[in-house]
Structures are given as structure tokens and as C-alpha cells.
Amino acid sequence: MSLRHAPRTVRPRPPRLIPLVAGPFHGMRDSNDPTSSDPNLAILLQNCFPVDSDRNSAVIGRPGVRVLDRADNSGYGQRSHQLTKLSGAEISLCVIGGEIYTINWPLRTLTKQITISDLAANGIGLNTSGRVYCLTFADAVTISDGTHQPFQWDGTPGGGLTLLSAAHAGGWYGQPTVYYGKQFGIRRLERGTLEWSEENQPNVGYESGGFLNVWTLGQTSQDPLFLLIGTNEQLGVFRSRSATAIGGAVTEDFTSSGTREALSSTVGTESPASAVFLNASQHDVAGDRVYFMDADLRPHVWVPGAGVLAAHSDFADTIRGLERARRDLAISVFDPMTNRVYMGASEIGDNTSCTMQLGLAPRGKNEASCIIRGYDFTSLDVLKDHKGRPTVVHLTDDGYVLDHGQLDGDLDEQFWDDLLPQGKRAISHAIASPVLGFDEYMEKFFSRIDFSLRSPNNLNNCALTTEASHVRGPVQQFDVRDAGFSQWDIAVWDQAVWGGATGIEHHISLGLKVWGRWCTWRLQHEALAEQFGYIRSQLIAHARAPNPKVP
Amino acid sequence: MLWDSPDLLARCKRQAMEPDISVTTSDDDWYAFLTEAEAHWKPVIAAHYPGPMYLAPMPLLQGANNKTFMFIDPDNQIPTPIIPIGQVEVYSGPSGRLLIPGAYWDRGADYVTEGDTIRITNGRSMTFANGVPYARYVLPPGVIDANTSSGIKPDTLRILLVYRALYSWASRGGMQDPSFYRALEQKAAFGDPDIAGDVGLIGGLKLQNSAHGMAAYAHGYHGRWTHPV
Numbered sequence: 001m002s003l004r005h006a007p008r009t010v011r012p013r014p015p016r017l018i019p020l021v022a023g024p025f026h027g028m029r030d031s032n033d034p035t036s037s038d039p040n041l042a043i044l045l046q047n048c049f050p051v052d053s054d055r056n057s058a059v060i061g062r063p064g065v066r067v068l069d070r071a072d073n074s075g076y077g078q079r080s081h082q083l084t085k086l087s088g089a090e091i092s093l094c095v096i097g098g099e100i101y102t103i104n105w106p107l108r109t110l111t112k113q114i115t116i117s118d119l120a121a122n123g124i125g126l127n128t129s130g131r132v133y134c135l136t137f138a139d140a141v142t143i144s145d146g147t148h149q150p151f152q153w154d155g156t157p158g159g160g161l162t163l164l165s166a167a168h169a170g171g172w173y174g175q176p177t178v179y180y181g182k183q184f185g186i187r188r189l190e191r192g193t194l195e196w197s198e199e200n201q202p203n204v205g206y207e208s209g210g211f212l213n214v215w216t217l218g219q220t221s222q223d224p225l226f227l228l229i230g231t232n233e234q235l236g237v238f239r240s241r242s243a244t245a246i247g248g249a250v251t252e253d254f255t256s257s258g259t260r261e262a263l264s265s266t267v268g269t270e271s272p273a274s275a276v277f278l279n280a281s282q283h284d285v286a287g288d289r290v291y292f293m294d295a296d297l298r299p300h301v302w303v304p305g306a307g308v309l310a311a312h313s314d315f316a317d318t319i320r321g322l323e324r325a326r327r328d329l330a331i332s333v334f335d336p337m338t339n340r341v342y343m344g345a346s347e348i349g350d351n352t353s354c355t356m357q358l359g360l361a362p363r364g365k366n367e368a369s370c371i372i373r374g375y376d377f378t379s380l381d382v383l384k385d386h387k388g389r390p391t392v393v394h395l396t397d398d399g400y401v402l403d404h405g406q407l408d409g410d411l412d413e414q415f416w417d418d419l420l421p422q423g424k425r426a427i428s429h430a431i432a433s434p435v436l437g438f439d440e441y442m443e444k445f446f447s448r449i450d451f452s453l454r455s456p457n458n459l460n461n462c463a464l465t466t467e468a469s470h471v472r473g474p475v476q477q478f479d480v481r482d483a484g485f486s487q488w489d490i491a492v493w494d495q496a497v498w499g500g501a502t503g504i505e506h507h508i509s510l511g512l513k514v515w516g517r518w519c520t521w522r523l524q525h526e527a528l529a530e531q532f533g534y535i536r537s538q539l540i541a542h543a544r545a546p547n548p549k550v551p
Numbered sequence: 552m553l554w555d556s557p558d559l560l561a562r563c564k565r566q567a568m569e570p571d572i573s574v575t576t577s578d579d580d581w582y583a584f585l586t587e588a589e590a591h592w593k594p595v596i597a598a599h600y601p602g603p604m605y606l607a608p609m610p611l612l613q614g615a616n617n618k619t620f621m622f623i624d625p626d627n628q629i630p631t632p633i634i635p636i637g638q639v640e641v642y643s644g645p646s647g648r649l650l651i652p653g654a655y656w657d658r659g660a661d662y663v664t665e666g667d668t669i670r671i672t673n674g675r676s677m678t679f680a681n682g683v684p685y686a687r688y689v690l691p692p693g694v695i696d697a698n699t700s701s702g703i704k705p706d707t708l709r710i711l712l713v714y715r716a717l718y719s720w721a722s723r724g725g726m727q728d729p730s731f732y733r734a735l736e737q738k739a740a741f742g743d744p745d746i747a748g749d750v751g752l753i754g755g756l757k758l759q760n761s762a763h764g765m766a767a768y769a770h771g772y773h774g775r776w777t778h779p780v
Contacts, residue, residue, distance in 0.1 A: 013728070014725060014726060014727050014728045015725060015726060445724055445726060447575050447726070448569075448570060448573075448575065473574065474574055476572055476574060478572045508570075508572070509570035509572075510570050510572045510573060511569045511570045511572070511573020511574060511575030511576070512573075512574065512575060513574045513575050542724070542726045544724060544725070544726075
């Protein structure tokens with residue numbers, strides 16, 4: 001017995017499916033404002049960043065950090081610096097607890113080279129805590145603690161110390177700089193006055209020995225100076241809320257021949273260590289750039305010749321969480337290996353160290369690239385390891401020196417968790433999507449999300465949370481195992497590498513149950529020794545009838 | 552186990568192809584869909600051929616003054632009245648005669664039905680050798696959950712529950728086109744018209760038992776056909 005087809009009835013047409021793609025990203029914008037949402041900008045990229053911020057690209061996890069050694073005085077990590085001697089010798093030094101250590105990279109040890117008594121024997125005073133500022137000048141490093149007269153060390157163990165007795169007796173405020181071959185500093189007790197040495201002579205000049213190398217800048221503002229920074233074209237002079245550039249050669253009549261150009265009458269800085277100078281050889285945008293945090297810890301860029309540009313709008317929400325009262329702690333570094341500027345600051349809380357970094361890609365739009373969290377630091381600099389590679393190093397307030405892993409393919413130096421003084425910690429990767437599918441009118445049901453993830457390893461301990469306009473989905477825990485595709489160029493048919501665990505692209509789909517006019521998601525991954533990566537995702541929305549009663 | 556409730560759940564999920572890690576449709580949701588499917592299909596199958604789903608003759612529950620008797624769910628510890636589905640056969644005892652349903656005014660008929668109850672016609676009471684009458688009947692559809700399987704027999708017909716559950720699943724919120732699953736359900740139940748000779752599961756059950764009821768004719772007491780007492 002077979003029955004005829006039932007009479008044809010009006011068949012309702014199912015609602016259209018709307019795929020909502022998030023990524024590939026070229027940066028982040030930490031705003032939940034749905035109307036400014038951009039599918040290529042995540043709301044949060046924590047501890048991960050786009051491989052290439054010029055193009056939309058895959059996001060990869062940051063390398064881990066690990067303890068290199070601890071200073072035997074367990075003192076405050078005041079600063080690290082790379083002294084490259086004219087002979088080609090490289091010295092990675094750390095000022096910790098008022099003493100100078102050097103790093104033995106192959107052995108991963110610190111060696112104390114200059115003790116407090118060595119300094120005292122040369123009439124040098126150096127604070128044992130608080131930040132110091134370092135500058136390579138005339139084949140030695142100038143060290144200034146902002147309290148005592150600065151001094152130089154040429155790298156000689158137990159010696160090579162020279163007190164810069166010609167400089168201001170009260171010491172220099174903030175970071176000294178080099179401009180036209182001369183060493184410049186801000187007088188600590190005369191904060192409107194800068195002084196400079198003779199060319200390549202760190203202890204000659206200033207206002208001693210008959211020289212009159214001083215300039216009190218008070219024409220348009222008599223507020224204290226906070227930062228001097230020399231570029232190839234101009235000397236940047238920053239007060240709290242204004243900035244000036246001085247151009248022209250530093251000659252005997254510099255004070256009258258120097259051309260002054262107002263950079264900004266509203267933007268300056270109170271974080272002298274937050275400034276980073278890049279020039280064309282260090283990144284792929286022509287011309288010099290100076291990145292700095294203003295007096296409200298907002299990133300800005302000074303492009304000599306083009307003025308000061310804001311670079312903080314995509315970090316607006318995050319910056320509100322920074323502790324402005326500790327803006328003196330702020331410190332920045334340019335990491336050429338990841339091609340990003342990292343601006344460290346302290347978040348609101350009971351912190352005495354920096355707790356996070358804003359990552360900016362120094363390209364095109366100086367784009368907000370990522371946020372780094374997971375460890376506290378008092379100093380952040382780029383040194384060179386024994387292979388000559390730029391290596392980010394940070395110090396802690398109790399004498400530890402930690403170096404950061406590489407992304408350059410040297411497997412020996414890649415580590416994907418943080419080996420901190422407190423022990424090994426998984427890196428907390430998080431990606432928050434932009435607001436997807438924003439609409440004032442159409443209700444949607446979000447039923448599924450598919451992730452394309454990028455990692456040579458399995459990804460354990462992942463969690464997804466979703467939030468729509470009026471429903472929050474449950475936390476979904478999952479692991480991602482076994483890549484679906486083979487790694488390029490090593491695929492061998494009939495061997496395990498084909499489509500096996502060596503693959504790099506993983507796909508996983510998750511069923512969702514959230515309703516709303518829009519949806520965002522947050523993907524987290526936190527597992528020891530696992531490299532994280534994200535390529536793109538696709539959220540499926542089913543358009544539903546509009547319901548004017550729902551929020 | 553084949554065709555038990557976890558098996559039906561697994562079949563639903565396999566067909567729906569939702570992601571493994573999913574909160575879209577919970578197991579409770581699937582069991583709710585299967586319960587609705589049971590409510591649809593069990594009466595339909597019972598109407599076509601209840602045979603495999605009959606209980607053994609069950610004593611009814613005695614009402615007041617031997618005037619009424621109730622059908623009960625024997626699986627329930629506390630006697631719970633139920634309204635049976637499909638044909639009902641009521642006997643005067645486990646080995647007694649068939650009680651004859653009829654109209655309430657008809658003293659020649661034995662009983663009328665009132666939902667979960669039979670009532671002796673014309674206000675009479677009736678006593679039985681075993682105290683109460685016995686009946687063969689099909690239990691109404693109940694809940695399907697992780698511990699309670701479908702009551703549909705033969706078990707193979709339970710695939711209809713899977714297709715019906717998928718139909719409901721696809722229909723909800725108007726999100727998907729459920730006609731695909733509807734077609735599967737129709738073809739499984741009553742045959743695919745594009746396959747010559749395919750009569751479907753219910754069609755097969757009916758063909759297998761095409762003489763269902765004929766036995767009553769063969770053994771019928773002549774006088775009772777025209778002159779019921």
C-alpha cells in the first residue's frame with residue numbers, strides 16, 4: 001500500500017541565514033559601541049595580536065616570559081639597557097637595587113659588576129629603588145636616577161665609572177637624550193631648564209668650565225619639563241600638557257638660533273619613560289616617530305614635521321582602567337621582533353608595578369593591536385641576546401630578570417607559557433568579537449558558531465561565552481584536537497603528518513542558543529605550553545520576525 | 552539498546568547534525584520533541600492495528616456499587632485511571648465472555664464508555680466472578696525521557712518518532728524548512744510512492760494483519776450477533 005502525496009499546502013519559507021564573520025583582524029577597538037563596530041577589529045585581543053596588522057590576518061598568541069635569573073641583592077629592578085661598545089662588544093646590563101649587573105645569556109645568569117661601594121669610591125650616588133634612566137653616549141652608558149648627578153659606566157667590571165661632575169649638581173629629571181651629538185638633560189632643580197654637553201664629551205659642557213650650554217624655556221609656558229627626546233630632525237621638549245620641538249644645529253648660539261615649533265598646546269606627558277623613538281629603519285613607515293603616553297596615559301605619536309597625533313581612541317575603555325596616579329611608572333618599548341610598541345602602565349588596584357601593556361602597531365594608522373597581561377614589571381626594555389637578537393626583558397621589584405620568547409622561528413627560544421618567579425602560569429589568551437549583526441529592528445536567533453583556529457598543537461581548556469542584546473549564553477568549555485589540514489610543505493601522503501597532529505588549522509563548531517538583535521562572543525584559551533592562534537569565525541544568525549516588545 | 556530512548560535521542564542528534572559542543576538543543580528538548588511525537592504516532596498506530604501494543608487482560612478498578620469500572624495504568628504503583636487508545640476489549644473475567652458496548656438506554660448492551668471509565672448501561676450494577684471485569688487495551692502515550700522508552704510496538708516503528716521529533720525541531724521558531732523531515736516521516740510510515748511495492752511501516756503492519764478481527768466472525772455465536780443479551 002502506498003499513499004499519494006498529501007495535497008500541496010502553503011509551505012512557510014524558513015528565515016534567511018545571516019553569516020556574521022569576525023576576522024581576520026588587523027587590530028582591536030575596545031568599544032562596545034555597536035554602531036562603530038568593524039568585523040576586522042576585535043573588542044579585545046589579550047595576549048595575542050594579528051600577525052600582520054597592515055592586512056587583516058591571523059592572530060597569534062604572544063610568546064611567554066621566563067625567569068632568567070635573580071639579582072643577589074633581591075633589589076628593585078630599576079632599569080635594563082643594552083650597551084653596544086664601539087668595539088662591537090655587547091653588554092646587557094641591569095640596574096637592580098642600586099648596583100649594576102650584566103647578563104650572561106648562554107648561562108642565563110646575572111653577574112654583579114658594579115657594587116654600591118664601587119660607586120661610592122668614585123663619588124657616585126645611586127638610588128637603590130625607583131627607576132633610573134640609561135643612555136648610550138660616547139662609548140659608555142649614562143645612568144641618571146633623577147636625584148644624584150648622573151654618571152657613566154664603560155662596561156669595565158668593578159671600574160670604568162665616571163661621575164658627570166660638570167652636569168647639574170641636583171641631577172637630571174627623566175630620560176637624557178642625544179641631539180646633534182650632544183647629551184641633553186633636564187635640570188631636576190630647575191625644571192624649566194635644559195642643559196647639554198659638548199659633542200661626544202659627556203663630562204664637558206653644561207654650565208661649567210666656562211660653557212653656557214643651558215636654555216631656560218619659558219616663552220610660552222613655564223610649567224616644568226618632563227621629557228626631552230632627540231630625533232634626527234628635531235629635539236622634542238615635553239611639559240605636562242604641551243610640547244615644543246626645537247630644530248636647528250646645536251651651536252654656541254643654539255638658544256637664539258634654535259627654531260621653536262609648537263607641537264601641541266594641550267598634549268604633553270608626565271611619563272618620561274613612556275616615550276619610544278622609532279625611525280624609518282625600524283619599521284615600514286617612512287620617517288621618524290615618537291610614541292609616548294600623555295599626562296592621562298593616552299598613547300600619542302609625534303611625527304616630526306607633522307605634529308602630535310592621537311593614537312588612543314581604540315584603547316579608550318582600557319585607558320579608563322589605568323591608574324593615573326602611578327603614571328610615573330609608565331614605560332614603553334619597541335619590540336622589533338613583533339614590530340609593535342608596547343606601552344606599560346599600572347591598572348587600578350593595589351599595584352606598585354606596571355601590570356599591563358598596550359600594544360600598538362607602528363604602521364599606517366598606529367593601530368591598537370593588543371593588550372598584554374600576566375606579569376608585573378618595573379622596567380621594560382629591548383636587549384640583545386647572545387645571538388644578537390633583540391629580546392624584550394623586564395625586571396621586577398624584587399630583583400628578578402625575565403626575558404621574553406621569540407617569534408622568529410627559533411624553536412629553542414619559543415615558549416608558550418609564563419615561567420614567573422611564582423611558578424609556571426598558562427597565558428590567558430582572550431579574543432572578544434566586535435558587535436555582530438547590530439540591528440534596531442530584526443530579532444535574530446544565533447544558533448551556531450564555527451571557529452577557524454591556528455595552532456600547531458591541540459588547544460585545551462578553551463571557553464566561549466556569548467552575549468546578545470538581551471540573552472547571555474552559558475559558558476561552553478571545549479578542547480580543540482587534531483588539526484584538519486596538513487601543514488604546508490611537510491605533507492607526506494600515507495604518513496601520519498598528512499592531516500594529522502602536525503596540521504595548523506583547526507575547525508570547531510559550537511551550537512549556541514541566544515537571541516537578540518546583535519551578538520558578541522568571547523573566546524578564551526588558557527593551557528600550559530600551548531600556542532594559541534585564531535583565524536576567523538562565522539556566527540550563524542536566523543532572522544526572525546521583529547518583536548517590538550523585546551529589549 | 553536498539554530503539555530505547557537513548558537510542559532515539561542518538562538518532563535525532565545524528566540526523567540533526569548539530570555541533571557536538573552545543574547548547575542549541577538540549578537532551579531535554581529532544582525528549583520533549585520525542586514525547587510530542589509519541590503523542591502523535593501512538594494513537595495513529597493503535598487506530599490502524601493495536602495488536603502488538605495490547606496489554607495482557609487487566610482487571611479494571613472497581614467503582615461505586617459495581618456500576619462503574621476504570622481503566623488503569625498497571626505500571627503505576629498507585630492505580631491511576633487512564634483513557635486507553637485504539638480498540639478496547641472488555642471481558643467479564645480473565646476467561647469470561649466479551650462485554651458488549653452499546654447505548655446507555657440499551658439494557659441489552661453491557662456498558663458505555665466515559666473516558667477512563669465504563670458504566671453498566673441503564674443504571675444497573677453488575678457483578679463478576681473475579682470481582683471486576685477484565686480488559687485488553689493500549690495505554691495512552693506518555694513521556695519519553697532518558698529512563699522511559701516509547702510504548703510503540705513493534706519497536707521498528709519508533710523511527711517515526713525520530714522523524715517527527717526532527718520535524719518539530721526544524722519547525723521551531725520557523726528557523727528551518729521542516730519539509731525534509733516530513734517527507735522522511737511520510738515515506739517511512741506509509742511508503743515511498745516512487746518505490747514500487749513500498750508500503751511503509753504502518754502499511755506493512757496492516758498488511759501483515761489484514762484479517763484482524765476476522766476471527767470474531769469465525770467463532771461468533773449466531774444468536775448473539777442479532778440478539779445480544
